[in-house]
Amino acid sequence: MAEPRISSIDGKLAEEFAVPSHVGEVKEKMTAFAVHHATAGRRVVLITSGGTKVPLESRTVRFLDNFSSGRRGASSAEYFIESGYAVIFLHRHRSLYPYTRMFSTMNMLDALKFTSDDGASSNSEVVVNQQVLPNIAKVLKRYQEVKESRLLLPIEFNTLSEYLHLLKAAAQALSTIGSKAMFYLAAAVSDFYIPASEMPEHKIQSSNGPLQLSMNMVPKILSPLVKDWAPQAFVISFKLETDATILLDKARRALETYRHQAVVANVLDSRRGYVMVVTPETQVELILTEEDEKNDVEIEDRIVNNLTSAHNKFITRQGG
């Protein structure tokens, strides 16, 4: 099958997607992080998480977005850290974040109270109500330990352009540690965009009548990532479909096209209790039972467990 040439994707990236001004600085930070942890004997995983924003106007009022809370990425980050990995967390601004994700659905002010009944007294402290947040002490302690040990490097993106350029920078940064690097590409990336040259500057006026949008296809960045930017790394992509009947076929086709190591395939409605991990040779179903759900087991625990074992074998085979 004729693949788009790598150089053409690189060119497209530079031409049609605005380069974020801080990409060089972020790349240096990621390189230092990867080298530091690899030297200390750790593996490093790059997790991408959350949806991408695709502007319809250059002074953006409207944009196309992808459904993604970032839950899978945020919780996976915690399990990778428990498994001894250092984590670069490349996530959408304001998507779910490791550790804080536990109170993302609540209003924090509902979880706070004054130590004395009279909040007005000047030496009254504001404390967390542990009846509202029973796990807060455990989570805070773990958060502080992880912060102290610098095992988590958070990097934010907002637009598709930022995502693409930062992922390329991350891939180049992680190529320095060879097969010790894993890519866990869980972000929900847009397949479509409007090139900078075709974008109107100002807010599209509704007085012009119905909106006709013509959107180009986003270059398949997995291709240069696997072949060129980080050819020794262990790479996992994600497939989310709403139609279960086409899922496995799409996962297999992705593996054939991009020649990476695994696809985590899932269906929108069942994604929190069921995924399939597909490799060129195998396919494994990971399922949460009712018992698991009662015990608050998360499917990301199983996914990370499966993939860290596979990464182990991959490193051994490479003689790393």
Added chain:
Amino acid sequence: MAEPRISSIDGKLAEEFAVPSHVGEVKEKMTAFAVHHATAGRRVVLITSGGTKVPLESRTVRFLDNFSSGRRGASSAEYFIESGYAVIFLHRHRSLYPYTRMFSTMNMLDALKFTSDDGASSNSEVVVNQQVLPNIAKVLKRYQEVKESRLLLPIEFNTLSEYLHLLKAAAQALSTIGSKAMFYLAAAVSDFYIPASEMPEHKIQSSNGPLQLSMNMVPKILSPLVKDWAPQAFVISFKLETDATILLDKARRALETYRHQAVVANVLDSRRGYVMVVTPETQVELILTEEDEKNDVEIEDRIVNNLTSAHNKFITRQGG
């Protein structure tokens, strides 16, 4: 100018925008809230806040969205409450919220600490670090007072359909209190949508090539709101443009078309320091000076001040 007939907008709403299942229950809650506070001598403002989500597929993976953090709506809600209003806060799920907005940009775990150095000890409390959040005691106290007095009724929407149906329900609920009701329509509502009948069920496949989207125009709900649903209320709409040269003209045209009381007009880049309040007879510029910004004055303080005075006069003129 020939306006779309009200009945046709009502019909379109019912046919092309899925009715949320809880709309009847929410309408009852809003009616009870409005009647309770009006009886107690209070005015009631309905604030809409945040952007709307416009699905491209019925099992939604992709959607069109509008830029809006909900900052203006959330902070205005606080100032309306300080001015003696009761507030129905119809806001986008996870957009900024009154009082909690102050720590929306930070990771809450960075603002918490253990009372003893050893977080593991079983009787250690988790407290807010007031060096990180110096205003927390004041904000928490105010939040608790407002909650206690039930001056704030939060209602969430996510999609455009939910927004439209809930706004209609709110308008009908508030029509029971006549001119004591204000509508402060600050939400960033999409002008375009895909009718349910034309929406694909499943995720659009990128293998089909570039995406051609044809989107219809959203019915102008301000028209039936002013004429039919809440004809005695004081209604303010918002205009956000990126092009300052067309702003005033668009505000004037909106007032002529919909015959409501005021437009708050603002430009994307300067919206936090400058707005124009346009009425059929007047236009007033509200500007934050450098001095104001040094003193943490917010422009919403000025906007709310201007509009509550105008609402006063409006009620007097109506003999309310």
